[in-house]
Amino acid sequence: MNSSRTQHLPEDQFASYMMGDAINAEAAAHLSACDQCRAEVERFGVSVQSLNVVSMAWSESRPSNSLRLRTSSRVAWRLHPGMTVASWGFATGVLLMSAIPLARHLQHPSRETAPVVLSAQESQKQIEQDNQLLMAVDRELSTQVASPEQEYGLDNELARKPKNRELKAQ
Amino acid sequence: MQTTIDASMIPLSCRVSIISELDDIDALVGLYRGRVLRYVMLSVGDQDLAETITQDCFLKAYNGRASFRGDCSVSTWLFTIANNLIRDHLRTKKFQFWRKAKATAIDATEMASFLPNGETSPEARILASERAEQVKVAMEKLSVNQRRMFILRFLEEMDLAEIAQATGMPVNTVKTHLHRAVTSIRKELGGTR
Numbered sequence: 359m360n361s362s363r364t365q366h367l368p369e370d371q372f373a374s375y376m377m378g379d380a381i382n383a384e385a386a387a388h389l390s391a392c393d394q395c396r397a398e399v400e401r402f403g404v405s406v407q408s409l410n411v412v413s414m415a416w417s418e419s420r421p422s423n424s425l426r427l428r429t430s431s432r433v434a435w436r437l438h439p440g441m442t443v444a445s446w447g448f449a450t451g452v453l454l455m456s457a458i459p460l461a462r463h464l465q466h467p468s469r470e471t472a473p474v475v476l477s478a479q480e481s482q483k484q485i486e487q488d489n490q491l492l493m494a495v496d497r498e499l500s501t502q503v504a505s506p507e508q509e510y511g512l513d514n515e516l517a518r519k520p521k522n523r524e525l526k527a528q
Numbered sequence: 529m530q531t532t533i534d535a536s537m538i539p540l541s542c543r544v545s546i547i548s549e550l551d552d553i554d555a556l557v558g559l560y561r562g563r564v565l566r567y568v569m570l571s572v573g574d575q576d577l578a579e580t581i582t583q584d585c586f587l588k589a590y591n592g593r594a595s596f597r598g599d600c601s602v603s604t605w606l607f608t609i610a611n612n613l614i615r616d617h618l619r620t621k622k623f624q625f626w627r628k629a630k631a632t633a634i635d636a637t638e639m640a641s642f643l644p645n646g647e648t649s650p651e652a653r654i655l656a657s658e659r660a661e662q663v664k665v666a667m668e669k670l671s672v673n674q675r676r677m678f679i680l681r682f683l684e685e686m687d688l689a690e691i692a693q694a695t696g697m698p699v700n701t702v703k704t705h706l707h708r709a710v711t712s713i714r715k716e717l718g719g720t721r
């Protein structure tokens with residue numbers, strides 16, 4: 359036990375202050391009078407800001423490929439699966455006629471355009487393999503504490519639903 | 529109460545009309561990729577996985593843009609999708625995820641090497657990378673929830689309500705995780721005691 363700990367900003371007050379929440383009068387008075395605590399607050403802020411700047415420099419430097427091609431090819435497929443480049447001019451009238459249903463299609467995304475998790479190609483075999491993997495991993499992790507899956511509530515989801523349904527392709 | 533990922537990657541509260549910002553996927557990527565990638569990277573700790581999840585995030589956002597209602601910011605919406613993708617990845621690949629995450633983690637010194645040369649002196653770069661590494665190491669000791677909420681609050685500067693929306697957790701739970709995260713990082717940084 360270190361008795362000086364309680365004389366400086368208590369944990370909850372420090373956390374509240376750093377989070378931008380209000381702190382109590384006693385903590386505020388201490389903070390305004392204690393150089394050590396002010397220095398700690400400043401150091402915490404500067405350190406976090408350093409990670410902010412450095413991590414952003416890294417992520418901004420990562421090259422990214424254009425995704426436009428990937429999305430435009432999907433849209434073209436939806437317009438007409440069999441349409442070739444040469445048929446575009448001829449199809450203008452067809453496109454005009456289909457404009458309204460297409461607009462409706464875009465406004466109300468189907469299961470395909472909705473951000474569905476599992477691809478339709480996922481085979482039953484893959485699902486069964488995944489289920490086996492999940493069960494094996496569940497067994498393995500059952501003795502560990504606070505796995506990321508538990509924290510994301512996935513264990514609850516898995517417990518609520520039969521695993522086959524959980525993993526069924528949409 | 530957790531939202532289920534299969535129901536929708538997009539919260540109901542985020543649905544309405546398309547806004548023009550979402551109509552050009554490359555523009556969307558240009559605006560938000562850095563932040564989303566950084567968030568996923570610091571959350572999952574694996575570069576390759578972070579790139580994959582980030583790309584999926586933008587494809588899902590673009591394909592589901594008709595569902596975006598504009599009652600939360602685009603970035604909050606993107607973080608929501610990213611969170612769901614991370615969860616999805618944990619669900620389907622959790623064993624590999626568990627093991628691999630730490631293996632290809634990037635350290636702050638490497639990150640700092642990407643700071644623009646003209647704007648940063650070598651001394652400032654070293655200092656920034658040391659401080660950043662301390663926080664990053666401290667963050668690695670946090671739970672997944674504490675870590676992602678810490679990133680959203682302190683790096684993304686989102687408020688508690690936005691974090692609650694992006695993570696699908698109640699505001700009070702967010703607050704609790706954040707308090708623990710700050711306390712833990714304070715200790716790791718070597719505070720007043």
Ligand SMILES: [Zn+2]
Nearest residue numbers: 366367392395
């Ligand atoms: Zn003090």
